[in-house]
Amino acid sequence: MSGKSLQSIRGIHDGLPAEVRLWQRVEAAAHETFATYACSEVRMPILEPTELFKRSIGEATDIVSKEMYSFEDQGGDNICLRPEGTAGAVRAYLQGGLTRAGAQRWYYIGPMFRRERPQKGRLRQFQQIGMEMFGVQGPLEDIEVLAMAHSFLSELGIAGLRLEINSLGCQECRPGYRNRLVEYLKAKKEQLCVTCNERIAKNPMRVLDCKVASCQAALTDAPEMVHHLCEGCESHFDGLKQGLAALGVPYQINARIVRGLDYYNRTAFEFVTDKLGAQGTVLAGGRYDGLVESLGGPATPAIGFAAGLERLAMLLDDREEGGPDVAVVALGSEVVNYSLMQAAGLRAAGLSVVHCGGGAAKRQFKMADRESVRFVAVIGGDEMQAGKIALKDMASGEQQLLALDEVVRVVSA
Template structure:
């Protein structure tokens, strides 16, 4: 019988890696709580129409990458390819928007049928925030600052913020007309994907990775030229706010993001920690999305970061600075105590002792093998624990336990099995 394997692009997260993920998630949770964002958890499976209406049928995500199928009720269902549309759907469905502005964050798996590569899988994971009901330039600045500060606190180096304004729907339509007219005169010079997008989603051509198309676009009309006075003034307000906070940025007129629902501010935060610039966070304003999905017209802004890409960046940062924050955050953690035990009287006593030590807040590994003490001590050394707690039948009969330091040269000593508080005090001592 052949061995079963996970599907391509669906990666198992094993305990050692998952510990690092949880450390990042805990740091993110602290930042979100301090900024007044509450967690929301939405289903992995939604109606396909949610993403067709929200993301846009002309996007690559909807057209090429979604995992969609008919369920037994003959409904078209899709594994969520991103988090924003689901959060907005939940806010509308449960009447959250009638309670005022909503500051929400989420974390979890998303699904896109893409070619797997380093930092990008078909099941990938995002952490994101959505501020529904926020309409000012200052809210844009606050949300961007939250992402910037989180990444900096994680020890990510070489951060760079790229910024653009997509303006209003009217601005984008005017620009779309000008861009299409310009590109149609040069369509033969476009790569095949961009030629196909010319009639479906021309703004996505600006995000082309084809070098020939990129060179051509250097002379193309820019969205900045199509912004109305109000949009231009709003964008200048965002730039002033970021400057006041000391957050550096670069304007990128080709930054359009990959989803149709964006408007006004769009941004990406990159890091050079992997050598080349790699995007670790992206987002922007989406004032029209809530109305598109059946809610009252409501302004909103948000962002998401990809965990797989972020973990690669953190590992590179840890190697570059072994004493830095990223290294501390991603470092392997070890038990406080390894309980070495053997014998008919010792083993139940060791189980009770381990339980009490865990209740006192210690991380305790209890050897349940019943093997010789020599083998157990070798496992204790490999575990990385600070202490070995040794309990054999003789110790159990005397009501004692031996404490043996494992990470420093020091003599072991014997203490009474009770009270446990005295053992805990010794184990926590420097």
């Protein structure tokens, strides 16, 4: 089989060790931060019923109409690879019988799938961290969710991010706004791209988010939802802004944030960077108070967000990830078993250890160098007789003859 035939599918790639280490940094920050907000991890299946996303996301959205991997399985069921996590979380919430269990605060980590055009930081299989909160309806909960997202990104040390917020209104105020927007867009249709013209009838608010320069030029004076809110939505949005200000979370109002999914209402937000080109959103979400009900449950307010691991990893600082703590070098076949015992003792103490396999000393030291270890544990006949280890600090070149517990103490310092 040729090497070419073994290449991965375009837009789907392997997570090799260097990248996975970055993902793990993101995941660790998520676990730590979300726990402080009393969020619990859930794990949902990758395969979901296709109908779930048609009903939740909307058949007119790009995700369902163009990007979703859906197929009929051998049993005749129409299923898909999940393109996002919120709809699956709602299904799990309903299927688990949790609608009367009080507020639920969940997060999840795992792969999602969309057949979109591969670009910087956007893949057809991508890793995502998502958070959902069910049974909460006031601006206070929105503030908490945005503060959590801000804390999570701050924990990662990513600089240059800005929080942009908007209100998408509700069923009371959005229909009137939609009519005004459609009237405006029809008058501008000759200046809009083909995709935007298709969206006028299906999903007109998405036109405001178009990245085509000529479309943006035509939309400079387009009506914006934030200026057509009903009293309830305006009060909610004011409460959100006041809470963010109280917590010292900086934000900007961006009336062009519309989100790509049909189920959002009221609060919508994005954390954006200028370091990833035109597609600069790294974490985004909003409120979706009608989604649970549309999928057969009781009226349930909810809010959530999602972030792509690959895109976040691209923004992490480039500090070197350290190699193993210790490389064990065994000088002579007679000390191999003793060296294995010492390696086992170091691992039992919680250190990361690579055994260089014995044999020629030069080869073992080269291996230790390639592993970028902090220390080399050199074990020869004299060390074995003394029950000790010759520990070499690779940074300073200093070497000490130490007992196992002393090695652990020095390496762990």
